[in-house]
Each structure stands twice: as C-alpha cells, then as structure tokens.
Amino acid sequence: MTLADRWRGWRNALIGSPGFQRWAARFPLTRPVARRRAQALFDLTAGFVYSQIAHACVRSGLLERLAAGPAEVGDLAAHLDLDRDGALRLLRAAAALKLAESAGPDRWALGVEGAALLGAPGVAAMIDHHALLYADLADPLALLRRGGGGGALAAYWTYAEGGPPDAKAAGAYSGLMTASQAMVAAQVLDAYPMGGHRRLLDVGGGEGTFLRAVAARAPDVERMLFDLPAVAERARARFAAEGLQLHATGGDVFRDALPGGADIVSLIRVLHDHDDGPALEILHAIRRALEPGAVLIIGEPMAQEHGAERVGDAYFGIYLLAMGSGRPRPAREIIAMCEQAGFVSARRIPTAMPMIASLIVARA
Numbered sequence: 001m002t003l004a005d006r007w008r009g010w011r012n013a014l015i016g017s018p019g020f021q022r023w024a025a026r027f028p029l030t031r032p033v034a035r036r037r038a039q040a041l042f043d044l045t046a047g048f049v050y051s052q053i054a055h056a057c058v059r060s061g062l063l064e065r066l067a068a069g070p071a072e073v074g075d076l077a078a079h080l081d082l083d084r085d086g087a088l089r090l091l092r093a094a095a096a097l098k099l100a101e102s103a104g105p106d107r108w109a110l111g112v113e114g115a116a117l118l119g120a121p122g123v124a125a126m127i128d129h130h131a132l133l134y135a136d137l138a139d140p141l142a143l144l145r146r147g148g149g150g151g152a153l154a155a156y157w158t159y160a161e162g163g164p165p166d167a168k169a170a171g172a173y174s175g176l177m178t179a180s181q182a183m184v185a186a187q188v189l190d191a192y193p194m195g196g197h198r199r200l201l202d203v204g205g206g207e208g209t210f211l212r213a214v215a216a217r218a219p220d221v222e223r224m225l226f227d228l229p230a231v232a233e234r235a236r237a238r239f240a241a242e243g244l245q246l247h248a249t250g251g252d253v254f255r256d257a258l259p260g261g262a263d264i265v266s267l268i269r270v271l272h273d274h275d276d277g278p279a280l281e282i283l284h285a286i287r288r289a290l291e292p293g294a295v296l297i298i299g300e301p302m303a304q305e306h307g308a309e310r311v312g313d314a315y316f317g318i319y320l321l322a323m324g325s326g327r328p329r330p331a332r333e334i335i336a337m338c339e340q341a342g343f344v345s346a347r348r349i350p351t352a353m354p355m356i357a358s359l360i361v362a363r364a
Ligand SMILES: CC(C)=CCC/C(C)=C/CC/C(C)=C/C=C/C(C)=C/C=C/C=C(C)/C=C/C=C(C)/C=C/C=C(C)/C=C/CC(C)(C)O
Pocket: 116, 120, 123, 126, 157, 180, 269, 270, 272, 273, 319, 320, 323
C-alpha cells in the first residue's frame, strides 16, 4: 500500500464517519464546507429530478413565455395547460433552480439560469431529446453489462448500429446537431479562424451548419461537405435555398473515397462517435485524400479535460455507451491516432470552453 493509498483511506474513513459529519456541521469553521459538500452530494443524488424540472420547463414552453415578460400564475397555468396548483408547483421548483424567479405576489419572471439556457443555442433541444437517453439509463448497470447500445439512442443515431439513416432519421438527428452547432463552431473558429485556407472539406458535416458558420467568418474559403447520402442531400437543399455555394458529396467514409482538392479537412463531433478501429479508418481515409501539408482539425468534447471531466468522461462517456458506438477520447490519444494515420505535428489548440469542444490540429 502506497503512502497515497493510506492517506486516501484515512481521509475517506473520516469523511464517511457520521460522528465526524455531525461535528463538522456544528463547528463554525467547518460548517460552510460541510454544508457545501452535503449540498453537492444531494445534487448528485437528485440530479435527475432537477433535469426533469428543466425538461418540464422547456417542453411546456414556460421559459419562452417568461422571456416575453413576467406573468401571473393564472395566466401561466392556462399557457402551460396545467391547473393552478400544478403550475405553482412547477414555478416554485423552477425558481429553486433559478430557471424562474418570483417577481412579486403571484407574479413570476425568467430566472438567470433560464435566461442562460434560452441564450445557449441548442440546449433546450438537447434537454428535450434527453428523454431518449434517460429511457436507456433506467438500468445503467444493465447497459454497462451488455456493452451499451440496443435502446432508444441507438435507434435515433441509426449509423451507430443500424446503418445509414433514411430521410426521416437524418432529419431528426441533423436538426438536433444544427440547433447545437453554433456553440461548437464558435469554440472551433475562435481558436482556428481558417484564414489562409483555400478549400475546406467538412467530413460528417451534417446539414452544413458548421460550414455556414465558416461562410459567415471566412466567405472566401470554398466549402465541401461529405456525409451519408440522406444527410448530404439535406445540406445540398439548404445551401441551394439560401443561394450559398456548396459542393456536397453523399457517401460512406468507410467505403467511398473522400473528394480530393481540400487544403483543410474538419471533423466536428464525428470521431468520438466511432470505436477505435473505425475511428482510425476515418483518419486514414482523410490522410489518403489530402496532399502533404494540408491540415486536419478535430473539434469535439474530449475526455480528461481539466475542469470539464463531468462533460467528457461522465456525460459523453455514458451517452456514447447508450448510443452503442464510440467513446470520448483524451486529446493525447487522438494525437497518437493522428500520428498512426500518417499525420505530423498533431497538437492541441486551447478553446475557451472545453466542455463544448476541444481542438486538435494536425498536418498531412
Ligand atoms: C448582469 C449581472 C447582474 C450579472 C452578470 C454575472 C455574469 C457575468 C454572469 C454570466 C452569465 C453568462 C455569460 C452565462 C453563460 C452561460 C453559458 C454560456 C452556458 C452554456 C451552457 C451550455 C450547456 C448547458 C451545454 C450543454 C450541451 C449539451 C447537453 C450537449 C450535448 C451534445 C450531444 C448530445 C451531442 C451528440 C452528438 C454525438 C452523437 C455525441 O456525436
């Protein structure tokens, strides 16, 4: 047993002792820490309830209604299709979580977390689609024991287990990705603004929302997209409707050659969807399509990111398990995979919010 093991054993025995907990909660100098730790443990215990309160606020349209201005309970109840008691119970719960707040007797307004939620693109859509994730997580040990997949999320992300999506499935997941892409694109493009590049190929580019963000910042960069046929078709239709140039190719990165001619390729929220063998295949396929000196950027939430472990390791670790394919990887593993696929000078570039996306840049 190492010295660190002994220290950990002593620490855990002390913190786990009811007598010490009682003493620390009463002693004035330790009381604030004891209260904070107890609250943190309670939050861990009750997280699902908080999430479902947020879910009720999003799905009922409460937050959007409050964003339009403070309102009385009776009006809100009618808007939410709840009776007065139900509306009041939801409002009090939402206020405890700062999603709403009291604005006088019988009057309610939007709270600070509610305002941040409505302002962060795609978060409401994510909360709404979590119904699928939570259905899969009803028995988390069973999910872990069967190695993941086989449930509602795997059916949603058809390419994870069931093959290419039809038009309906492509529309559902691509819509969710579009709703949340603005915050990812902001992280990636603030860290790597694309200046100096001529032609960008976005592999797994969905319906082209990342490329639209690129077009807004660097309109001179030519845009190419590669995705499964039903998804690429959506991108083609959207760009045509907006009069924006796009060269969209429908295909399967594991079977079809990627279009050549790009001097930069982006992989945004794609690599972590795939197990190690297929992920390495994707990197090889990109390397084959690039001339020496061209650049690859990989943007996605990563594992073991300092301060973002809850997002990378806990949330995406379990999300991708439920989806049935892939895992969040630490930056150093992605860098090693890039080198294995023949890229050089792979390195990370810091982003402002690693919980949304970290970034790796490599050269062919
Ligand atoms: C004015 C006064 C009085 C005070 C001001 C005080 C002050 C400075 C306050 C700060 C306010 C502020 C700027 C708040 C900002 C809040 C932000 C930016 C919040 C952002 C939150 C983002 C969240 C919650 C993101 C959630 C993302 C999720 C759940 C993403 C899920 C993604 C999935 C499922 C992707 C799936 C793709 C796949 C399949 C894995 O490939």
